[in-house]
Amino acid sequence: MPNVTISTDARPRLVTTAIELRDAVAAARADGKTIGLAPTMGALHGGHLSLVRASLAQCDYTIVTIFVNPTQFGPHEDLGEYPRTLETDLDALSQCGVDLVFAPTNDGIYPKGFSTYVDPPRVAEALEGQCRRGHFRGVTTVVLKLFNLAQADVAFFGQKDYQQSLVIRWMVQDLDFPIEVRVCPTVREPDGLAMSSRNRYLSQPEREQALTLWRSLKLAVELFAQGESDAERITARMRELFEQTNINRVDYVALADPETLQPVHQIQASTVALVAAYVGDTRLIDNCRIGNDE
């Protein structure tokens, strides 16, 4: 017999309109299925796939949304360059067994006359909110729309976007959204670099430099473990690492309260360390918990 390999990986069903999504969701609901949602901007990597797998493990019906949301990009940001890799994304998802992919058009999400936005909660003001004006307003608006369209029971977000996950959790609580938000751990490359769709912008030398973000976070953990609790001294040491690797555009190096993101001066119990910096022209972010957990 000829050596024929038949792939059992069927591509997930792809829909592009709200009405198709709603019909599919209604059918799943009618079958008594719980619905999980993993909202993404595509260019899927291991981090996204971990959200998808969490949904597959915890829900009966998993929806992945792929939408590069224009309202969360600033006027001088990388909306135009952002990688759009739908075919590859569908291949990756076919290996997981996702039930539905929703990939709407810009006009589908923001039709003519669209003008209602969600003003994000206070936790959006610091850090990314300072560096990327309007970013979280775009995030809360599109996420609220996707919640309403998918009517999922559970939505999965990554800890990599730590502040975003807080913003979403606060929004859900403040607006009484009938959905549960679960935050999955950051997925890292073997050397520690946090997976990000923007990593593909990096040249080989930049890829080396980019590791500084993770190294600076590990340094903070080590210093705290050695008994240092003064936030200013720790962030100074972290900033030295960026200088040593010639990363000159550092947006922030912060030690903050893990719920409010208010700056912490003396590390006591749980704290989160967050960094944002440009490696070449590519803006990267990363974070990790200090004190307990990680």
Added chain:
Amino acid sequence: MPNVTISTDARPRLVTTAIELRDAVAAARADGKTIGLAPTMGALHGGHLSLVRASLAQCDYTIVTIFVNPTQFGPHEDLGEYPRTLETDLDALSQCGVDLVFAPTNDGIYPKGFSTYVDPPRVAEALEGQCRRGHFRGVTTVVLKLFNLAQADVAFFGQKDYQQSLVIRWMVQDLDFPIEVRVCPTVREPDGLAMSSRNRYLSQPEREQALTLWRSLKLAVELFAQGESDAERITARMRELFEQTNINRVDYVALADPETLQPVHQIQASTVALVAAYVGDTRLIDNCRIGNDE
């Protein structure tokens, strides 16, 4: 036998917390019932009761919310004075056969740390939006929360608050809310005064003056029926009526597009006439369609 009258009007079930409301809604859903919602600020009158009756006629399970929403009042408005008449309201609702009344506390709706708001759609900018800064932001925020809490299929609003009904309809469309908005006709006193919880602020002479709002709207309808289509001439005649009855604080007398509320200069097909004025210290609004419909 003694002449005993036993009332068959059972008071509707009253709940004050989100969790009680959610449980009741889940039970109704499990029974396959469609859910109707009539959001009110209490001080119920015939206008509110018409929304309730519409819901009772069109849905299996009717929820009335009673909440004087502080975020839709300006700093110098009548939040403190606004009538709160829960007992009378419950009596009125018991005669209709409502399934559930949700009357949350301020802290239940706006707990400590609350900070996510809904920025209303463009149609909120004109008219009331100019006169009552921030009003519609409070409206959209609380209505979105009530939608999420009640998870109704249909929500009923009154045409009396014409711009509000447009703001809600745009919000629902822009944010893909899985709810249908139905707008019920304004209910009027026998002499034409639009029913309003604020009418009870009026002294007897003010009650006479207040009729000017409705008379000015009727005048616009008559002038158009007589062949006048110039908006400026019509609104000038309407304003004369206010002057003649010594109503000096007129917030607006407007002829507008019924969907966008943009000013109309030449009345062609459908137009809406809207007025807002202070009668004594009481601010009243009213509106009616011109051209077709009413």
